[in-house]
Amino acid sequence: MTHKDRWLLWLFLAPTLLLIAVFLYYPMIGTVFESFRDTSFINPTPRFVGFEIYEKILASRDFHEILRNSIIWTLGVVILQNLLGFAAAVLLNQGLPMQGVLRAVVLMPFILPGVVTAILWRFMYDPQLGLINSLMMRFGFFEDGAAWLASSSTAMAAVIFVAIWKGFPFSMLIYLAALQNVDQSQVEAATLDGAGPVRRLFDVTIPAIKDVILVNIVLTLILTFNYFDIVWVLTRGGPQNATHIFPTKIFETGFGQFRFGEAATYGVFSIIVLAIFVALYVIVQKSASNRRPVA
């Protein structure tokens, strides 16, 4: 593109920049403004209240439960999804006969719409009719069905399990692409030096793809923290807040009770918590890789 064609460049960019500014950046700032104003269904005229809603939320039990749930949920899904995704990628990169078909088949949960996934798993978890309890009864684990989603001690684990089932194929996809780019001569050199498969994995493969691991974890961290559909359809945040995370709480407050000010304040809190999450992870990752130089 020559200097005099610059007008075209800006013309091409104009609609995109306009949309992103109006519908992504403005709402991001708008949420902060919204959080300083109190509105409710009965009293729809906004009233400026400063940090009043923040104080109210910080003092509430709900907030602490949601914060705790969000941390458990995010860490649980991100760690397990990446471990499983990585393991599956290694497994499907061994040159076994069925690997081509399996690589495509394993991606299916990732394509399956979130609401369908949630409905399907609600049914899988059904105490009487569900497949999980049926199989467990058949193999004699217990007589009566456990109510996985209705009991506050198992609900979170059950929801995390579904998120991993749907999410690990995406992690696998990225890891698989990274594994295929690993320099094979290094792997062979390590083999000649007498390194077994486990040592090769930890000493050659993982250091070679550590940037991809960083990207993958940050990506799944953000996606998981902002998850809505599966959690909402599976449990509506219940039982008794046991699976309420920031997005479900924001939706319930904003569109269930039309308390926009409070919903927006939860939105601001969620952005702050997410930012802390990502920052902490990047710091930990940086200091870890500084301590252990790659050979």
Next chain:
Amino acid sequence: MKHTATTRFGLAALQIVLALFVLLPFFWMISVSLKPATEPFAIPARLWPTAPTLENYVTAFRPEFRTYFMNSIIVSGASVAITVTLALLAAYSFSRGKLIALTVLMGAVVIAQMFPHSAIIIPIYKMMRLADLLNTYTSLIIAYVSVTLPVAIWMLRGFLIKLPVSLEEAASIDGAGPVRVFWDIVVPLARPGVIATAVYVLIVTWQEFLFALSFTSTKEMRTLPVGLNDFIGQYGIRYGELMASSVMVSVPVIAIFFFLQRYLVAGLTAGAVKG
């Protein structure tokens, strides 16, 4: 990689476990969707119905469901067309322009893709209400285009960067104007990237739930995910119909995915791995 016979056996066993973990829920969904409404649920459940039938599909394909389907096709179709067009134009500018301002703007686009939808939805909802667009296709299409644009630009830019600029320069020297260079050279070459991006946007918008749930208020405007969610309350215990509806919602995207898989896989991994 060479493996001993024992290792191969172990790895094959692990592959079967992985396949079962992934496929069992799908199998169950199809099995229940084929179970006649008259066949009682056995406890413990039977894995496959004794007399499979399509009657659940016929019942589930009721008028409301057809409306939801049409709405999903309109909203997703329009979103895919608009997002891919705008993203291709923007990605071209981002990949060919050499201004510092563009680098900064690209950074702003990448950051925008991390904005939590639940955190930005209330101001967007208020804008739509002000413009009297709630409960319309337009509100959903605008929201979907805006939230899918950042990733679409990122995917297409990764693709365009790898195309040789020499072809465009040659055409330029031959006297082609910048618009012709874009239309005759860049657009045809970008086809695999465009397909990948279109599939990605389709998968995202076909299942989008939060905006659709918040912006639509009547049955006439519901999309499939919201409609399915409504079914839970209405037909809670009729799992056969619910599963048949679920299969019908999923088949279009899964079919398109299998058809165009290699494009999508290449498009999604290019940025993360090379970037």
